Amino acid sequence: MTDILFGTGGVPHSAGDRSVAAGVRRIKELELDCMEVEFVHGVRIRKEVAEEVGRLAAGIGVALTCHGPYYINLNSEEKDKREASVKRIIETARAGQWLGARSITFHAGFFMKGDKEEVYKVIREALGEITATLRKEGINVKVSPELTGKETQFGSLEELLRLSREVENIHPCIDFAHYHARTGGAQNSYREFCGILETIEKALGRTALDDLHMHIAGINYTAKGERNHLNLKESDMEYKALLQALKDFRVRGYLICESPNLEEDAALLKDTYCSL
Numbered sequence: 001m002t003d004i005l006f007g008t009g010g011v012p013h014s015a016g017d018r019s020v021a022a023g024v025r026r027i028k029e030l031e032l033d034c035m036e037v038e039f040v041h042g043v044r045i046r047k048e049v050a051e052e053v054g055r056l057a058a059g060i061g062v063a064l065t066c067h068g069p070y071y072i073n074l075n076s077e078e079k080d081k082r083e084a085s086v087k088r089i090i091e092t093a094r095a096g097q098w099l100g101a102r103s104i105t106f107h108a109g110f111f112m113k114g115d116k117e118e119v120y121k122v123i124r125e126a127l128g129e130i131t132a133t134l135r136k137e138g139i140n141v142k143v144s145p146e147l148t149g150k151e152t153q154f155g156s157l158e159e160l161l162r163l164s165r166e167v168e169n170i171h172p173c174i175d176f177a178h179y180h181a182r183t184g185g186a187q188n189s190y191r192e193f194c195g196i197l198e199t200i201e202k203a204l205g206r207t208a209l210d211d212l213h214m215h216i217a218g219i220n221y222t223a224k225g226e227r228n229h230l231n232l233k234e235s236d237m238e239y240k241a242l243l244q245a246l247k248d249f250r251v252r253g254y255l256i257c258e259s260p261n262l263e264e265d266a267a268l269l270k271d272t273y274c275s276l
Contacts, residue, residue, distance in 0.1 A: 004246060006062050006270035007034030009215065009258040020045070021100075024057045024064075029037070030263055032270065034063040036256045038068050043091040050098035057100060064099050065213060066141075066255050068092035068106030074126040075109035075119050075154065082126065084276060088145070089130050096141040103142040103213040103254070105173040109154045123154055125166060131169045144171045144213045149178035149226025156182070161203040171182065172200065173213040176242055177229070177258070181221035188238050193245035201249075212253035216242065216269065231259045232268060243273045 011023030012030065020037055027035045035057075039045075056103040057064050069092070086268050089106055095106045108127070111119050131143055145163065148155030157179065160172035179187045186192065191264065201207050218235025220227040246255075259265035 002033070002270070002273060003250065003252045004214075004273065005254050006266050006273070007032050007036065007063070007254065007256055008262040009036045009217075010262065011035070012039040012263040013261070014263060015081045020050075020053050021045075022275055024053060024060070024062050026263075027062050028060045030267060032263065032266055033061075034065065034254050036065045036067050036105075036254075037095075038067045039092055039095065040067065042069050042071075043088065043095050045095055045098075045197070047098050050095055054098060054100035057163065064101040064255065065094075065256065066092055066096040066099065066101050066104040067228070068104060070107070072106050072275075073109045073112075074123045075083065075112055077112060078117055086126055086130055090133055093130075093134050093139050093141045093143065093203050094137070097139045100209070101141060102148035103144045103171065103173070105144045105146045105156065105213055105215075107148055107153060108145040111152055111154060119154060120159060120162070124163060125169055127163060129158055131167060134169070142171045142211075142213070144167055144173040146173040147175045147178050147182075149175070149181040149219070149221070151182060151225060153225075158200065161200065164204055164208075171208070171213065173215065174200070175215035175216065177217045177219040177237060178226060181219050181238060182224075183228035184223050185221070185236070188236065188241075190241040190245055192251065193242050194249070197245060197249045197251065209249060209251045210253075212251055214253060214255045215258055217258040217265070228258060229258055231261050232265045239269060241269050243269065244276055247273065247276050
C-alpha cells in the first residue's frame with residue numbers, strides 16, 4: 001500500500017448500484033484505497049446501515065472519509081440557517097463515526113460581504129461549538145473544513161491553518177484544485193506545491209502531513225475562481241508535479257479525486273504516484 005490512499009469523491013460510476021456498500025466493493029475491485037461518502041443533499045443513512053458498511057470497508061481494507069451537505073453556511077445572516085449548518089456538520093460527523101471514517105470535510109461558509117476578521121470569529125465560534133458537542137458524544141472523527149475555490153467563500157489556506165491552531169480537533173482539508181482556481185491559475189507548480197506543504201508543516205507540525213485529507217481534480221476557473229471540475233487531462237492541473245511534491249515530503253493521508261470521471265482519474269493518480 002502507498003503512503004497516500006487514493007480514492008473517489010462518491011460512489012464510482014462503474015459500481016453495480018449507487019449504494020455506499022456497492023461503492024466500497026467497487027473501490028476494492030479497482031485496486032483503489034479509499035472512498036469519500038458524499039452527503040451532499042443531507043445525511044441520509046441509518047446507523048445500522050452505516051455500521052454495516054463500516055464493517056465491510058474495514059474488512060476489505062477500504063478507508064472512508066465523508067463530505068458534508070452543500071447547504072452549509074456557518075456565517076449565514078439567518079439564525080435558523082446557521083443552526084441548521086451546525087446540525088448538518090454534527091450529523092456528518094456522527095455518520096462518519098458509524099462508518100469508521102477518519103475525517104469529514106465541508107465548505108464552512110461565505111463572507112456575505114462581511115468583514116473577514118469578523119466572519120472568521122463567527123465561524124471559529126461555530127466550529128468550537130461543533131467540536132465540543134462531538135467531544136461530549138465521544139465522536140473521534142477529524143473535522144476538516146475544506147480549502148475553497150473562490151475568494152467569496154471562507155476557506156483560504158491561511159484561515160484553515162489558523163482555525164486548526166485555535167480550535168481543538170479542527171484540521172485542514174487541502175483541495176489543490178480549489179487553491180489553483182482561487183488564485184486565478186497560480187499554485188500549480190512543483191515549487192508552489194512544496195510551498196503549500198512547507199506552510200502546513202510550519203503552522204501545524206509534521207503530524208499534519210502524516211494524516212492529511214486532500215482533494216484533487218481538473219478544474220475550470222476564471223479570475224473570480226472556480227467554475228467547475230474537469231477531468232485531469234482536459235485541464236491545466238499539474239497533477240504530476242503535485243504527486244512528486246507529496247512523495248518528496250512523505251505526505252500520508254487521503255487523496256480524493258473529484259474529477260467528473262472519478263475512478264479513471266483516481267487510478268491515473270495512483271498509477272502515476274507509484275511510478276515516481
